[in-house]
Structures are given as structure tokens and as C-alpha cells.
Amino acid sequence: MINPFEIIETINMIDKENLDVRTITMGISLKSCAGPDIDEVCEKVYNKITTYAKDLVKVGEDIEEQFGIPIINKRISVTPIASLVDALDNPTVDNCVKLAKTLDRAAKTTGVNFIGGYSALVHKGYTEGEKVLIESIPRALAETDLVCSSVNVGSTRAGINMDAVKQMGEVVKKAAELTADTQGFACAKLVVFCNAVEDNPFMAGAFHGEGEGECVINVGVSGPGVVKCALEKVKGADFGTVAETIKKTAFKITRMGQLVAQEASKRLNVPFGIVDLSLAPTPAVGDSVAYILEEMGIEKCGAHGTTAALALLNDAVKKGGIMASGYVGGLSGAFIPVSEDAGMISAAKAGALSLEKLEAMTCVCSVGLDMIVIPGDTPPSTISAIIADEAAIGMINTKTTAVRVIPAPGKKVGDEVEFGGLLGTGPVMKVSGYSSEEFVSRGGRIPAPLQSLKN
Amino acid sequence: MKAVVTVVGKDKKGIIARVSGALFENDINILDISQTIMQDMFTMIMLVDLEGSELAVKQLSDKLHIIEQDMELSIHVQREEIFSSMHRI
Structure with missing residues (x-):
């Protein structure tokens, strides 16, 4: 036994630690x-x-x-x-x-x-x-x-x-x-x-890609709370121990996802596609990616050191998860959706977390600027420029990046927007007041970078 | 199909009697049982065989839920595979 x-x-x-299969x-x-x-x-x-x-x-x-x-x-x-x-x-x-x-x-x-x-x-x-x-x-x-x-x-x-x-x-x-x-x-x-992926099970970005078969089952796991609780037990230990602890936890979480995926695939008689090894937070206290970073020793998410902490987390989750599942895919990494993460919401409200810091964090996490509420009077060209910046990070680093921002009509910096449910609450964050209009209006295509020439 | 029944709570008289009684009434065989005090809490783990019983996991846990509320315990019924897949390579 x-x-x-x-x-x-x-x-x-x-x-107690909010472990679940997210989708x-x-x-x-x-x-x-x-x-x-x-x-x-x-x-x-x-x-x-x-x-x-x-x-x-x-x-x-x-x-x-x-x-x-x-x-x-x-x-x-x-x-x-x-x-x-x-x-x-x-x-x-x-x-x-x-x-x-x-x-x-x-x-x-x-x-x-x-x-x-x-x-x-x-x-x-x-x-x-x-x-x-x-x-x-x-x-x-x-x-x-x-x-x-x-x-x-x-x-x-x-x-x-x-x-x-x-x-x-x-x-x-x-x-x-x-x-x-x-x-x-x-x-x-x-x-x-x-760099959108074809087998992502998470919303809002899921679609069934061109190279996929007739029908497939993909599973997205989660469990920021479990990782946070595991790290509580190694307070003050060095980073080798931190990474090892996250890896072990990610392994267990992913095994559960793999089991669910196989079972669902068998019962529905549909081929199993992939398990997406993601840490997807929810607004529930104790289910936050920001709290993991804070557990590592960052006083408030967004302080200097946050990017390094997130890089370690993201990498260790993959290393732990990869052996636990036969087929890993999707976005696989830590998500940082601001309005869906109790720790991020609190950091943004306290002024510790800015759009600029979030952009830096997207260089080392699974996706990008996610669920960020910006002022309602933000011009379209500024939103386009935010998208261009994120796309550039993705293009150069050969990773998926994304932008999901909400220019909440009539809202200003300091206001708050309540979406309810898993989508949470978003404090309105400041964007640069300087114009990107002329840059965005040029049109055309930014050529593929040197990284694309792999053949 | 094998399932794991976990009972955690403050120690009191009759926990084993009531839980195993409920299993017996529903024709469920107990394959293995372990009981210990973990962090001051009574913890009993049973491996049960649901073959031969008409009860599916869901119905069994509904029955045990009554005992759970009655005796202020926390009772879980889960298929065995979740534990073996999570903790064994």
C-alpha cells in the first residue's frame, strides 16, 4: 500500500493548497x-x-x-x-x-x-x-x-x-x-x-492549430499554492534547494494532470494531445504566483529580483514536469495575469508592480502581459506599441508572448475594475503618456531576426 | 476498481466501527488498513475493493459524508491511481 x-x-x-486541474x-x-x-x-x-x-x-x-x-x-x-x-x-x-x-x-x-x-x-x-x-x-x-x-x-x-x-x-x-x-x-x-502555440489548452488564447488532428484532449494543470507551501518548508535554503523543491512539486502536479488527461482521453475515445505544465493562478488567496516569488524572499512582487525569481520558477517547473508526462506542450510555464492573482493585485495596488516590470517578467515567464487594466483613454496607437514590444520579446527570444490588456472605458489610474470569478479584480495601471503614433503608423513588416535562420 | 478511503479527525470512540460498518453494509471489502496519530490527528487509511459492490466512488463518498458530518471528521474517497501516479515513477 x-x-x-x-x-x-x-x-x-x-x-488546503488549491491543487487542481485547471482545464x-x-x-x-x-x-x-x-x-x-x-x-x-x-x-x-x-x-x-x-x-x-x-x-x-x-x-x-x-x-x-x-x-x-x-x-x-x-x-x-x-x-x-x-x-x-x-x-x-x-x-x-x-x-x-x-x-x-x-x-x-x-x-x-x-x-x-x-x-x-x-x-x-x-x-x-x-x-x-x-x-x-x-x-x-x-x-x-x-x-x-x-x-x-x-x-x-x-x-x-x-x-x-x-x-x-x-x-x-x-x-x-x-x-x-x-x-x-x-x-x-x-x-x-x-x-x-x-509565436502562438497550436495546442494551448488555456483561454483566452486556445485554438486548434493547423497541424492538429481531427479531435484531441489537452490538459492544463495548475498549483501555485502547492509550490508556495513546499517552499515554506525550505525557508532560507540556497537556490539549489529552492529549484529542487519546485521541481519535485511540479513533478507531482504534472503526474496528476497526466493521469486526468489519459483517463479523459480513454473515456471520450479521443487521442491525448499534451499536458500543459503551467502554474496558473486564481484570485483565491493561496493560489498566487506572486506569493511564490515573495516566498523566495522578494518583499513585494515587482521589487528588484522579481525577474530572477520568476526565471528560476519557470525553469524549475518545466524541469520537474517534463519527466512526469509523455507529451508536454502548450504554453508550459508560469502565468502572470495581474487581475487573476491575489499577490499581483496587491503588488500593483501598492505601486510595487509596474507595466515596465511586468514587461521584463514576460521575458522569462510562460506568456506575456496578461489581464492588465489600463486607462480608458489610452490611445489605440499606445496599445499597438505595447503589442509590438511584447511581440519583439517573443520574436527575439523564440518564445510565446501575448498581450491581453483591458482599456476600461472611463477608468483612470488608481481605479479598480471587478471582472468577477476567475478573472478577478484589476487595478488600473499606468501606461506611458508619450506617443508612439508615428512609430505604429509606419506599417509593413519587421523582418524576421537572425534567430530564424536555423537551417 | 480500488479506492483509498482516508479518515482524518479528532480521535474519538467508534470511528473505525462506523466507517468499516458502512463499508460492510455496502458489500465493500477492505484490503488493507493503517491507522496512526499524525500531528495529533487520528488518521486512518483504508484500501478498499469496489469490485462486487454496486456503489461507485461518488455514491460511497456520499454515504461516508453522513458519518463525516456526524463525527466531525474529514473523509475522502479517491481512486487509488491518483496516489500511485503522483508518488511513484
Whole structure:
């Protein structure tokens, strides 16, 4: 029989340290749904999603009960919708919104929390369909509840599409304005990527990539609270011990994710894709990535040393997790979404954490500037410039970076925005008051860096 | 299917009797049992075999939940694989 201490350790992780499986995400290819007639396409999309994912939520709940592991979200990701728009006879904004509403309806029928893939990959250039889809994003997000959207504007291989960067600044701004009554909530469902990954199970950036199969199960694990509690036991020890402790904990967390992924794949009769080894915080106290950094000895997240602490954490999580799962993928690393992390919220409110520091942190963490509320009067060109900066970090460092900012209408620095649930509370953060207008307006493409020439 | 039943709480009379009684009433065989005092808390861990019993994990934990509330304990029922996968390579 298994050692009683190990059993109690697992139970404590779940009961007291917020260990959970953050998401089971089913990726569904919609390639077979393409066609010229919008109504036919919508019908095919709805039928395919609701057929493939009909048991997803039930299976998730069954596994949760039998293993005693909370599984917080069940989600769906689909082929980037822009490819369906490209095949339409009449690719208009109205037709795109119709597709978004179809996704929303399918998500509601299956009972999932979110559906991702209202997306376009335009890192090198636009097709006609992609252009229209991007234009439709603000309306699509404002007029649906569960649809998430993402746009890839750059990659290490292709460089950065600055026309798309410019347009995305305007799209983000417009999405916020269309949902002014919920303080710009649509922007919480919109991510702008550089080096987007095809098998990410986490929202809002999940989509079912071009190289993926018909249907797949991806699982995202979490557990910042568990890592924090493990580090409490090695107070004052050197960094070798810190890294070792994180690795051991990450191994255990990931093994649980692997078990859930295999079980879900077996029960749904869908191939297992990957486990995403991420530390994804929630606003619950004790489930924060910032608190891990503070446990390492940083007085308040954002102080000098934060980037080094995050680099160690991110690397150790991967090293620990990689052996625990047969297939690791997705974003795999520590997330730093400000409004979703109790420690980040507190640091931002105290003035310890600035946008500039967060940008530095994105060089060494899993994704990017995430869930950051900025003043409602921020010009679109400034948002575009923020996107360009992040995309540059991703492009040069051959990593995924993303921007999910919310220019909350009518809000100023010092105000606070409440999104509720897992999306938390965001203090409005200061952006530079100097203009980037001329820079952003140049247009064209930033050439791919030397790093891209690997052949 | 094997499951692990974990009972943690303040020591008092009748914990083992009630929990094992509930398992017996539902035709569940106890394969292994270990009981200790851990950090001043009564801790009992049972490995049970659910084959032959009509109760699934969920129903079993619902039954034990009544004892849990009655005796102010914390009782978990989980499939064995979670522990073996987490702690064994």
C-alpha cells in the first residue's frame, strides 16, 4: 500500500493548497465544415462541436468525483475561424458574427466554460477572410458570452506584421468600447500573440492549430499554492534547494494532470494531445504566483529580483514536469495575469508592480502581459506599441508572448475594475503618456531576426 | 476498481466501527488498513475493493459524508491511481 504520508500529502495539496486541474480542453478541427454558404457552414459547425463534445463536461465531472481532484474548467478549442471565413462566398463582418454566435450556442449546449478559436494567424500577411474576421472581433466578443478570440501577429520565423499590430490596437480599443457597461469585458476574451502555440489548452488564447488532428484532449494543470507551501518548508535554503523543491512539486502536479488527461482521453475515445505544465493562478488567496516569488524572499512582487525569481520558477517547473508526462506542450510555464492573482493585485495596488516590470517578467515567464487594466483613454496607437514590444520579446527570444490588456472605458489610474470569478479584480495601471503614433503608423513588416535562420 | 478511503479527525470512540460498518453494509471489502496519530490527528487509511459492490466512488463518498458530518471528521474517497501516479515513477 502507498505510504500514508504520501496519501495525506496529496489530500492536503487538494484541500488546503488549491491543487487542481485547471482545464480539460477538447480541440476540434472544423476543416470539414468549410463551404461557401454561411448558413450551411454554421449548421455544420454547430453539429460537429455538439457531437464531438457532447460528453466532455460529464466525463470531466466523473473524473473529478472518482479521483477527488477538482477540475475547474472544461473547454473547447477549434480551428481558427478565419479559415472558414476565407471559404465563404460572402465574407462579411455580419457573417463572421453569425459564426461567433454559432460557436457560442454550441458552447452553451455542451456546457463548457469557454470556446476558443475565433482566431486568425496573420504573422506574415492577411488573407481576405482574416482581414474581415479581425475587423469583426469587437462585435463578435461583445455579442457572445463564451467565445474567445486570438490573433497571432508575429513569429520568430516570419517577423512582426506591423499592419496587424496597428489594427489590433484599434480592435482592442473598440472591443472595450462596445462592452463599456461591463468595463471592457470583451478584452478579457481577446489575446494578441507572437509565436502562438497550436495546442494551448488555456483561454483566452486556445485554438486548434493547423497541424492538429481531427479531435484531441489537452490538459492544463495548475498549483501555485502547492509550490508556495513546499517552499515554506525550505525557508532560507540556497537556490539549489529552492529549484529542487519546485521541481519535485511540479513533478507531482504534472503526474496528476497526466493521469486526468489519459483517463479523459480513454473515456471520450479521443487521442491525448499534451499536458500543459503551467502554474496558473486564481484570485483565491493561496493560489498566487506572486506569493511564490515573495516566498523566495522578494518583499513585494515587482521589487528588484522579481525577474530572477520568476526565471528560476519557470525553469524549475518545466524541469520537474517534463519527466512526469509523455507529451508536454502548450504554453508550459508560469502565468502572470495581474487581475487573476491575489499577490499581483496587491503588488500593483501598492505601486510595487509596474507595466515596465511586468514587461521584463514576460521575458522569462510562460506568456506575456496578461489581464492588465489600463486607462480608458489610452490611445489605440499606445496599445499597438505595447503589442509590438511584447511581440519583439517573443520574436527575439523564440518564445510565446501575448498581450491581453483591458482599456476600461472611463477608468483612470488608481481605479479598480471587478471582472468577477476567475478573472478577478484589476487595478488600473499606468501606461506611458508619450506617443508612439508615428512609430505604429509606419506599417509593413519587421523582418524576421537572425534567430530564424536555423537551417 | 480500488479506492483509498482516508479518515482524518479528532480521535474519538467508534470511528473505525462506523466507517468499516458502512463499508460492510455496502458489500465493500477492505484490503488493507493503517491507522496512526499524525500531528495529533487520528488518521486512518483504508484500501478498499469496489469490485462486487454496486456503489461507485461518488455514491460511497456520499454515504461516508453522513458519518463525516456526524463525527466531525474529514473523509475522502479517491481512486487509488491518483496516489500511485503522483508518488511513484
